[in-house]
Amino acid sequence: MSGLGEFDLIRRYFQRAVGPHRALLGIGDDCALLAAPAEGVLAVSTDMLVEGRHFFADMDPAALGHKALAVNLSDLAAMGARPVGFTLALALPDADERWLAGFSAGLFALADAHDCELVGGDTTRGPRTISITVMGEVPPSMALRRDGACPGDEIWVSGCLGAAAWAVDERLARDAAAQSAPIPGAESLDASLRAQAWQRLERPEPRVVLGLALRSVATAAIDVSDGLIGDLGHVLARSGQALASRVAAAGADTPAVLGATLDWSAIPCHAVLQTASVERRIQLALAGGDDYELLFCAPPSCRATIESISARLGLVLTRIGQIDVRPGVRLLDADQQPLPIHVRSFDHFR
């Protein structure tokens, strides 16, 4: 164990001479001071990553530094907010300088790419746990909330799905095999595909630029962190409640329930899923979690705009279904026949 003290650790790895420095007062006082967003509201989100639950204990520290911030930036992206700054609370079993150097390098590389400043934090000894609170800004009328989806809206998703969950599965299978028998022979997949899947798990790319581009386009948005079906469920629940309020306020007595129908043939599964069974592909792509793509809704009139955003950003955006007024989520195959959805989203307490 290193003799590095708490304040040396902060000074050496987290207090920087270079960087964006937009805070009026950064690390080293009781609080950071941030200028209020000029014409927006402050968007705030927090995520906690626990070793053994959200990441493997042997994860490359630079990748972990990247991912810990990425999952938070992903929440800003889903809100259409522009990153401003973040705080970092870090519990570590020891002050391992090699680990700290890697972690802070990965963290700051992503922070700088998004012009998002580390403004404060706390370090302590404890089971390895990373808690980041990120702050961004967005004009209030442009925020991409979860509650604006309407019947007839089309459902879109960025990028592709399922690769991160595939990588987790592969690792768990490898660990299980190592305990009993030789590594199984099911390693026929192309090495570059496997590497891509691991990249998706360990270095997710928060869709911040997409979120900004969707500000005046999407009626609702969420980031796909716990699995698409579950996250879509959050949009349906919140948008359904909001619709019911509007219907009630208008004095109508039409029931206002929202559901969704998804087109399985349109779902952008990552290529690493190509050899998996349909059941497994549905599970990984629609309930796998850790994708950090954006799911968003928009009226059909916005198709051309969305396609031009896709072209401009060089990011695939796929129309995968539609919001309707039948409760629940339906998955249809290419012949419009229902496919069974036996998926369960990630729940940290089950």
Added chain:
Amino acid sequence: MSGLGEFDLIRRYFQRAVGPHRALLGIGDDCALLAAPAEGVLAVSTDMLVEGRHFFADMDPAALGHKALAVNLSDLAAMGARPVGFTLALALPDADERWLAGFSAGLFALADAHDCELVGGDTTRGPRTISITVMGEVPPSMALRRDGACPGDEIWVSGCLGAAAWAVDERLARDAAAQSAPIPGAESLDASLRAQAWQRLERPEPRVVLGLALRSVATAAIDVSDGLIGDLGHVLARSGQALASRVAAAGADTPAVLGATLDWSAIPCHAVLQTASVERRIQLALAGGDDYELLFCAPPSCRATIESISARLGLVLTRIGQIDVRPGVRLLDADQQPLPIHVRSFDHFR
């Protein structure tokens, strides 16, 4: 273990129908949306509490809910900032509903007392860890920074010191005794004093109102969390750097180093320390940590103002020493003779 899921847990214990509700959008979306402070800057601070390191595993959950927020509000107090809202990231070994009910009750009682809204959070399974990020507002010119102390400023502290550290010591001694022999006989202290000390450890009162009152009075402030000597050291270091910059900018070549001289007979030790030796009282009161009082500096011309603030708030404010230009911190007895300071502040990595 309870079958309570993550989203039920949040709904049941952390999403409230009542409360301040100043956020434009609170719990339940990707981010919370907060209106920007009208004429201030945003003050942000974060603290992480880990079971077994910052609190005993059997700590009353309501007290823990109080303390987890109190230590963060204390940082706002030390900045002269008015609380606005906070996020909560919570790792728990299981979804124990009795624990959650107590924790959230203690948390919200303090939050409501300071009109500070829970705007978002994250819950996950893991070793019990609580990370709160608190946000407040302060006009930038009125922020109580650490770097404004000047030679000749008097050093003040609120309340009394050492009781929380005494309670920790008592508990550790009791635990050690329980493992080997009967509980030791050194229990001659009055039960109400002991209870007061435990109250100080478990339910510290963040000095938010004092921080607001000191806005146009104090030249520097910090909350006493790691021990007075260590925390005063942070003020001296930051203020010394700032002074050196000003001296250099003015073209002068006088060395600018700040130190402090403290008057031991003035230090407001908690009554629970009355039977302890001088050495132990110095250790507990000046290096004990967990007091969450405010240490602040102000020119002698502010004495009357500070005394009137003390009377108005019903809070003892004690003048304990003076900023000078000799490096280091000196502790003098009633005869102006130096007392040895062999204290070490709390360091999370040593």
